[in-house]
Amino acid sequence: MDWLLIGIILSAFFLLGFSRLSSCIYIVALQGAMLSALPLLAKGSFQELHIVLMSLGTFAIKAVAMPFLLTRSIREASIRQEVEPIVSLHLSLFAGGGIAVLAFSSIKALPPALPPFSPMAVPVALTVVLIGFFLLVSRTKAITQVIGFLVLENGVFLFGMNLVGDFPAIVEMGVLLDLLVGIFVMGIMIYHINRTFDHIDTRVLTALQESEEETE
Numbered sequence: 001m002d003w004l005l006i007g008i009i010l011s012a013f014f015l016l017g018f019s020r021l022s023s024c025i026y027i028v029a030l031q032g033a034m035l036s037a038l039p040l041l042a043k044g045s046f047q048e049l050h051i052v053l054m055s056l057g058t059f060a061i062k063a064v065a066m067p068f069l070l071t072r073s074i075r076e077a078s079i080r081q082e083v084e085p086i087v088s089l090h091l092s093l094f095a096g097g098g099i100a101v102l103a104f105s106s107i108k109a110l111p112p113a114l115p116p117f118s119p120m121a122v123p124v125a126l127t128v129v130l131i132g133f134f135l136l137v138s139r140t141k142a143i144t145q146v147i148g149f150l151v152l153e154n155g156v157f158l159f160g161m162n163l164v165g166d167f168p169a170i171v172e173m174g175v176l177l178d179l180l181v182g183i184f185v186m187g188i189m190i191y192h193i194n195r196t197f198d199h200i201d202t203r204v205l206t207a208l209q210e211s212e213e214e215t216e
Contacts, residue, residue: 016092028066107120108124117161122159127154131151
């Protein structure tokens with residue numbers, strides 16, 4: 001299981017260093033696929049229907065449906081492929097390294113993961129949450145901020161598996177479907193923002209709001 005957790009944290013670092021949106025979406029899909037495999041590996045059994053359904057549902061939503069919606073949003077809105085971060089990619093990677101060091105250095109202060117999850121699962125989840133938040137605030141395009149939100153949610157999802165234990169399948173699938181609807185709505189908003197303003201740079205939208213306030 002540790003190798004899968006290492007893959008999840010590495011995928012978060014790749015998102016900090018990649019400059020193309022399509023590559024970031026592929027990495028988010030890969031991260032979702034790895035998360036979907038964790039319950040099966042943790043339980044070590046394919047015979048529990050609840051675990052199998054949860055893994056399949058997680059894979060279908062996080063690794064297939066959400067990346068498809070994001071790719072479609074980029075294509076329909078004719079968005080440029082460059083990420084265009086506020087913080088440079090090199091500094092973003094340094095920040096990600098600092099986040100990982102902070103998360104793993106505070107492992108004793110964090111609640112332990114429930115068996116059969118690895119002890120490193122909780123600091124990995126915290127690292128993914130913080131990197132997702134960093135992506136959310138350090139990227140200018142709305143679509144990259146949506147990617148940051150997805151990474152943050154993946155970290156929260158990993159926290160839930162580590163600390164809470166088993167939820168009823170209907171609750172777990174309900175949360176995933178709510179997230180899917182949220183990404184669908186975000187895709188529609190990005191499309192309409194791009195049609196109205198010819199861009200999705202949130203800095204320009206903020207400047208527009210400030211100019212309207214000055215006019216009033």
